[in-house]
Amino acid sequence: MGLVEGFSRSTLRQMTELYEGTTKNGLGAVLSNLKSFPKDATLGTLVSGFLVVLVAVTGPIVIQLTAAKNGSFTDAQTSNWIFITWLTSGLFGLFLSLRFRMPMIGSPSTASMVLLVTSLQAHSINEAVASYIIVAVTFIIIGATGAMRKIMKFIPHEIIMAMLAGVLFQFGVQIFTSFTAEPWLVFIMVLVFFVARRLNVRTPVVPVFIVGIVLTVALGKLQFNGADLFWVHPQFIQPDFTWASAINLALPMVLATLATQYAPGFTVLRSAKYQPPIKYSILTGGFISLFTAPFGNTGVNTSTITANIAVGEHADPDKTTRYTAGVLCGIFYITAAVFTIPIIDLFNMLPPAMIATIAGLALMPALANSLHESVAGVQGREVAMATLLITISGIQPLGLGSPFWGLVAGVVLSAIPLRTLKN
Structure with missing residues (x-):
């Protein structure tokens, strides 16, 4: 009888671990959650998963197109890049959501893509791919050793955020420099954005995009261009390893991704009462990024802003079935990847x-x-202000970009001992 009871407890424990996503049996967890997915999915998780991807194809894609233009990418290279980032984002979220039974949302690093907007003017796509490989290997090492906290402690968070703000600065300015070209279009889009923010719309960029499309058609500004292809044909890009690209691209990308993607992404999950699988998330992102970097993938990691759409009670009141939002998001991401070229044509x-x-x-x-x-x-x-201003300046001493020098200045200046005055 004791043997039967012991066996029953063991079986019950295994079932509980599979249900809670804490099991060490990865394949068993994936198969178990895949089997229960059809009955666990709800309309709320379906809408949430769709909204995450809708935001991705109305916001970050614009940054990628801008970076590709600055880097003189061919049409094939541009579509290849966007295709691979959406595909891997979908695979990342799909696998981890099924493995750990929580809404894990994948995305390319927005900070990395923003860095490429300026850096690709000075580096070739081959150098960029080499940097992607360095970043991926670095994250595999970080995931395996648990060095994330040590790195974040060595470089103050404020310095990394100041560097990122400096890189983002030009995008904010471009809103208003565009006003001279299309005053009514820009004015109404900005107005819609702030109204949506004041009304606490979860995804304000979506109504902005819709209104922008309507106004563009109404004003006769839509420019029809013929498309030669429909399907993306992945292309291998030969990496070109250089010290300059490693310092200008890889180093800022690693730090920015840690500070703006992984760290806040895990915080979002904790705020929803989940225990994020930090090690497995970083390792999964690292290995997926490494194998797809030669095809132009900047890297995949946990999402931050869009993750809020899928991890809260508004997606599904039941915390144990909310993982389906991550699964559905992954499916929608992969679907978007299939239609990359028509989306780019739009x-x-x-x-x-x-x-x-x-x-x-x-x-x-x-x-x-x-x-x-x-x-x-x-x-x-x-x-922090010194870091911000140096990054904005665009200086390139020794051929190294201003984001790198902003980080160096911030680390050196913050290392100066602080004198405490006594009353």
Whole structure:
């Protein structure tokens, strides 16, 4: 009888671990959750998963198109890049959501894509791919060793956020420089954005995009261009490893991704009463990124802003079935990847002023948050401002970009001992 009871407890424990996502049996967890997915999915998780991807194809894609233009990418290279980032974001979220039974949302690093907007003017796509490989290997090491906390402790969070704010700064400015080209279009889009923010709309960039499309058609600004292809054909890109690209691209990308993607992404999950699988998330993102970097993938990681759409009670009141939002998000991401070229063709029809405005408005919350966090500490404000201004300046001593010099200045200045005055 004791043997039967022991066996029953063991079986019960295994079933509980599978249900809660805490089991060490990865394949068993995936198969179990995949089997229960059809009955666990709800309309709320379906809508949430769709909204996450809708935001991705109306905001970050604009940043990618801008970076690709600055880097003189061919049409094939541009579509290849966007395709691989959406595909891997979908696979990342799909696998981890089924493995750990929680809404894990994947996304490319927005901060990394923003860095590429300026850096690709000085580096070739081959150098960029080499940097992606370095970043992926670095994250595999970080995930395996648990070094994330040590790295974040060595470089003050305020300095990283100040560097990011400096990189984002130009996107905010471009909203208003675009006003001279299309005053009514830009004005109404900005107005819609702030009205949506005041009304606490979860995804303000979506109504902005819809209104922008309607106005573009109404004003006769839509530019029809013929498409030669429909399907993306992944292309291998030969990496070119150089010290300059490793310092200008790889180093800022690693730090920015840690500070703006992984760290806040895990915080979002904790706020929803989940225990995020930090090690497995970083390792999964690292390995997926490593294998797809030669095809132009900047890297995949946990989402932050869009993750809020899928992890809260508004997605599903039942915490144990909310993982389906992550699964559905992954499916929608992969579907978007299949239709990459038609989606790019749509954006190529839009006037440049609308593209610049969408990009700026999509990144405005990130810019505001970066500025706020960079000056949150009273004693380090001047150091953060020095980092911010150096990054904005665009200086390139020794051929190294201003984001790198901003980080160097911030680390050196913050290392100066602080004298405490006694009353």
